Amino acid sequence: MNNLKMKNALLALSVSLFASTIYAAPSAELQNRMKAMGTVQNHQVIDGGLTAWTISSKSGKVAVFYTTPDEKVLIKGNLWKTADRKNISDDINLKALNYASPEFKQRVLGKATQTTTANGKHANQPIQQNFTAEIVGKFNGPVPEIIKLLDQAAGYKEGKGNATDTLYVFYDPRCKWCHQAYYETRRYVDKGFTIKWLPTLALGQSESGYRMAASILQSPKADSLEKNFNRDASYQVDPTDKSRKNIDTNLEHLLALVAGFDGKGARVSVPTGFYINKRTGKIKKVDALSESINLEMVFGK
Numbered sequence: 001m002n003n004l005k006m007k008n009a010l011l012a013l014s015v016s017l018f019a020s021t022i023y024a025a026p027s028a029e030l031q032n033r034m035k036a037m038g039t040v041q042n043h044q045v046i047d048g049g050l051t052a053w054t055i056s057s058k059s060g061k062v063a064v065f066y067t068t069p070d071e072k073v074l075i076k077g078n079l080w081k082t083a084d085r086k087n088i089s090d091d092i093n094l095k096a097l098n099y100a101s102p103e104f105k106q107r108v109l110g111k112a113t114q115t116t117t118a119n120g121k122h123a124n125q126p127i128q129q130n131f132t133a134e135i136v137g138k139f140n141g142p143v144p145e146i147i148k149l150l151d152q153a154a155g156y157k158e159g160k161g162n163a164t165d166t167l168y169v170f171y172d173p174r175c176k177w178c179h180q181a182y183y184e185t186r187r188y189v190d191k192g193f194t195i196k197w198l199p200t201l202a203l204g205q206s207e208s209g210y211r212m213a214a215s216i217l218q219s220p221k222a223d224s225l226e227k228n229f230n231r232d233a234s235y236q237v238d239p240t241d242k243s244r245k246n247i248d249t250n251l252e253h254l255l256a257l258v259a260g261f262d263g264k265g266a267r268v269s270v271p272t273g274f275y276i277n278k279r280t281g282k283i284k285k286v287d288a289l290s291e292s293i294n295l296e297m298v299f300g301k
Helices: 003-021 028-035 090-099 102-109 145-152 176-184 186-190 207-218 222-228 241-262 292-299
Strands: 039-045 051-056 062-067 112-116 122-126 156-158 166-171 194-199 272-277 282-286
Touching: 028 039, 028 051, 028 062, 039 090, 051 090, 062 090, 090 102, 145 166, 145 194, 145 241, 145 272, 156 222, 166 176, 166 241, 176 186, 194 207, 194 241, 207 222, 207 241, 241 272, 241 282, 282 292
Parallel strands: 166 194
Antiparallel strands: 039 051, 051 062, 112 122, 156 194, 166 272, 272 282
16 A cells, blocks of 8 residues: 555544544434424534534524433523533524524624523623634644644645644635635734635536646645636646646545545535644634635634
């Protein structure tokens, strides 16, 4: 087995093991049950293996429910960690308001919310709105092998952050949502955040696709990246064999990661990003990076 195949095998194995214990996707049967309760806007696995579901109604109201790992129990209410009694449901409840109607959101945010602490005491306090910026903070411990591999993958890095402070984004230069994600991230790059763009041909192989994707690999600089995203198909280069191989390898990495996080046969889309969530210390996958709500989850407002 050559070095490249070894790395791919390590990536697939590491992600599969990681996802099965931390980010295992809910079953199709459970997802259908939750859809019967309203529109499922988001779901995520949290501490203790619980899955948090954000569900909205036609009237604009939102609610958060939790299901147990065995998918047999539905829970609604406040959650705390047993180790330090830190509330872990407030963040989720606040993010859920992004899917609410303006009237419902104002009704909730405009009031002082009475919260119950883990020791039974009550405190009136306003809800704080900045519960995002998951990539911000200090990461202790060795750099995960998956992050090392992505940091070494062929692409272009904006910013001076280290591997654990970087959002790694797989994209296809022909994808309009990737173009939008690029322009939506400009304000975060201006603030000093770090993003590494990894070109692929996720939309299908073509010679023009290779010529466009190779442009950033063979001319790795900021203005080349901007031209790669400005919808100008004329900005192309003659791809070298090395560039073709690196573009194909990036797609192999993306396929392995998606299979590990979402299950074998899961739909692969771009732009898709991966980063270390500093709150959990775990690698997280984020889709639809053209949407501001997802970028705010990563970087903050």
